[in-house]
Amino acid sequence: MRVTKPESGEVLREEFNRWAEAGRGEGMEQEHLPITLPVLEKMQLAPADNVLDVGCGAGWLSRRLAKLVPQGRVVGMDVSDEMIRRARRASVDFENLIFVTGEVEEIPWEPNFFSHVISVESAYYWPDSVAGIREIFRVLKPGGSAWILINYYRDNPHAHQWGGLLAVETHLLSAAEWSERFRAAGFGNVQPERVRDHSRTPEVYTGRWFRDAAELRAFKAEGALLVHGAKEGKA
Ligand SMILES: C[S@@+](CC[C@H](N)C(=O)[O-])C[C@H]1O[C@@H](n2cnc3c(N)ncnc32)[C@H](O)[C@@H]1O
Numbered sequence: 001m002r003v004t005k006p007e008s009g010e011v012l013r014e015e016f017n018r019w020a021e022a023g024r025g026e027g028m029e030q031e032h033l034p035i036t037l038p039v040l041e042k043m044q045l046a047p048a049d050n051v052l053d054v055g056c057g058a059g060w061l062s063r064r065l066a067k068l069v070p071q072g073r074v075v076g077m078d079v080s081d082e083m084i085r086r087a088r089r090a091s092v093d094f095e096n097l098i099f100v101t102g103e104v105e106e107i108p109w110e111p112n113f114f115s116h117v118i119s120v121e122s123a124y125y126w127p128d129s130v131a132g133i134r135e136i137f138r139v140l141k142p143g144g145s146a147w148i149l150i151n152y153y154r155d156n157p158h159a160h161q162w163g164g165l166l167a168v169e170t171h172l173l174s175a176a177e178w179s180e181r182f183r184a185a186g187f188g189n190v191q192p193e194r195v196r197d198h199s200r201t202p203e204v205y206t207g208r209w210f211r212d213a214a215e216l217r218a219f220k221a222e223g224a225l226l227v228h229g230a231k232e233g234k235a
Contacts, residue, residue, distance in 0.1 A: 008127035008169070009079055009103045015168045016057075016080035025058025025083050026090075032120050034199045035224040036061060039118065039149055040068070042228075047071045049115040052139060054104050054132075055079070055122025059087025059097075065118070066097040075109065077102045104132035112141040115235070123178075124152045124170050133185040142233025146187065148178065149195065151224045158219035162209060178227045187229030194223035 019025060045051065048071040053062045056076030066074040076099040078084050087099045102108045104119075105128050117136045126132045136146050152159045154174040163170045173181075175192035182190040197220045205213040 009105075011168055012079045012103075012125060012127070013081065016078070017082035020058065020080055020082035020086055025086055026060070028057055028121070029060040032061075034197045035149060035151070035195045036120050038195050039120075039147055039226060040064070042226075043116055043118070043145070043147060045069055045116065050113060051075070052077065052107075052109070052114045052117045052136075054107075054117060054119035054136065055125070056087060056099065057083050057122075059083075059091055059099060061118070061120055062087065062097055062099070063091055063094060066091075066094045070096065072096065072115075073098075075100060075114075077104075077107065079103050104135060106131075107135045107139050109139045111138050114140050115144045116140075117144070117146045118149075119147070120149045121151060123148045123150050124172070125168060126171070127169070129171060129173070129178075130181055130184065133181045133187075137185040137187060137231055140231040141235060142231055143235030145228060145230045146182070147226065147228045149224055149226050150178075151219075153178070153225045155225065156219065156222040158210070158215055158222060165208060175225050175227065178225065182227060182229040186231065188232040190227065190229040193226045193228075195226050196220065196223040 045068045049069045050073045051065045053076045056062045056078050059076050062074050062076035074097045081101045084099045084101045091097050104126055152162050154172050179190045179192050201217050205216050210216040
């Protein structure tokens with residue numbers, strides 16, 4: 001059972017609808033691709049796998065996944081209905097991909113369905129990550145695996161300032177705390193890892209997320225946190 005109020009989902013929906021309307025959903029592909037590609041390799045997807053992309057935003061990763069599982073199915077899910085509208089609009093050519101509006105704390109899907117669940121740069125927004133990870137476990141079939149990738153976590157001090165810059169509540173947990181949530185949900189073989197972004201860093205940084213290029217370099221050197229685990233049992 002989730003412990004947060006449904007209003008927190010409404011706050012997230014409104015904020016990420018604003019992001020979607022500003023075109024930020026599409027823009028995130030360029031930022032997140034360098035840390036996501038190594039995860040796709042580790043997932044070792046087979047053509048008939050079924051994959052859930054939690055917090056899919058404008059759907060760029062879901063489309064990439066759909067190409068990797070041509071005989072399987074991909075579901076992109078997001079709390080923001082505007083992100084989902086944009087994701088659907090950009091994906092009309094895909095027959096094995098659908099998008100649904102929903103919160104990770106109550107995934108609108110049957111149990112034991114997906115072979116893989118992935119979530120990129122979304123989990124630190126989840127109002128109740130304990131319930132969210134439990135839900136991910138529920139919709140995975142035995143033998144399936146979950147992969148959560150985030151840049152904002154306690155062990156990387158160069159991102160801590162994001163909490164004050166974001167308009168919604170965020171949750172700054174350590175690798176050990178995320179891993180513990182996986183284990184408490186029932187996952188086995190839980191492993192936290194770092195995924196480094198080897199893309200070029202500009203000499204001068206003019207954005208709002210880092211003080212300067214040196215801090216951005218330090219942030220990238222720490223790397224993103226990837227936590228993955230398996231729902232043990234026969235597929
Ligand atoms: C920073 S964006 C990342 C989007 C996408 N994964 C990407 O890499 O482009 C975070 C996304 O997580 C979604 N999100 C946040 N909390 C959520 C929740 N509790 N359930 C489902 N989606 C959520 C937001 O609506 C937003 O689209």
